[in-house]
Structure formats: structure tokens, C-alpha cells
Amino acid sequence: MAAIAIATIISWKAISLFRENLCLLLGRAPSRDQLRDATAATLAVPGALGVHDLRAEYVAPDSVHLDMHVDVAPATSIEEADAITSAVETAVHAVIPGAYCVVEVDPAIGSGGHIPDRRSDLSML
Numbered sequence: 013m014a015a016i017a018i019a020t021i022i023s024w025k026a027i028s029l030f031r032e033n034l035c036l037l038l039g040r041a042p043s044r045d046q047l048r049d050a051t052a053a054t055l056a057v058p059g060a061l062g063v064h065d066l067r068a069e070y071v072a073p074d075s076v077h078l079d080m081h082v083d084v085a086p087a088t089s090i091e092e093a094d095a096i097t098s099a100v101e102t103a104v105h106a107v108i109p110g111a112y113c114v115v116e117v118d119p120a121i122g123s124g125g126h127i128p129d130r131r132s133d134l135s136m137l
């Protein structure tokens with residue numbers, strides 16, 4: 013009788029582990045709200061004029077790999093761009109804890125500092 017109980021517990025744990033890891037293997041992404049918040053937090057950083065190609069997926073139960081392109085003014089120095097990307101990473105961490113960010117900097121195009129439809133990926137979410 014005890015053996016059956018133990019086997020049931022082990023089976024239950026195995027199914028739970030399988031379901032949890034299946035989500036990761038299938039590329040579970042943060043919620044749309046979290047991605048919207050991450051985009052808004054990025055655009056709130058001074059010097060970040062636009063966001064595009066934002067992609068994020070869980071690589072562990074509490075770890076997110078996040079990839080994004082951030083538009084900055086074309087004359088921005090490397091030092092300034094580095095400070096902007098650091099501030100973006102901090103802002104994203106506040107919204108998605110455990111996020112590992114890869115930020116690519118693009119020169120913003122157009123007299124307004126950016127192309128309006130590249131302002132963010134919000135419309136796609």
C-alpha cells in the first residue's frame with residue numbers, strides 16, 4: 013500500500029516537472045502586458061526614441077531572454093548610447109525581473125528623430 017502511495021507521489025511530481033519544462037521547450041513568452049510595460053519603460057528612458065524587434069522568451073522558470081532594438085539620435089556618442097542601453101536594461105528589469113537583455117542600438121531616421129511606425133512594437137502586441 014505504501015509503495016502505491018509513493019509511486020503516485022513520484023508520478024505526480026514527474027508530470028508537474030514535465031509540464032513546467034514543456035512550456036520552456038515550447039518557448040513560452042512573457043505576457044503581452046509585460047512586453048507592453050517593457051516597451052513603455054524603455055521609451056521612458058531619456059534618449060531612447062523608439063523600440064522595435066522586441067522579442068522575449070523564458071529560458072528558465074524565472075529567467076527571460078529579451079532582445080530589442082532601440083533607436084537613438086544619429087549623433088549619439090558610443091558613451092551616451094552605452095548609458096542609454098544600461099538605463100534601458102535597468103528599466104526592463106524593473107518590469108520583468110530576471111530579464112537578460114540584449115539591446116541593439118540603431119540610429120533614428122527622419123527629422124522627427126524616428127519613423128512614426130517604428131516608434132514601438134506596441135501596435136503588434
Ligand SMILES: [Zn+2]
Nearest residue numbers: 064065081118
Ligand atoms: Zn533595428
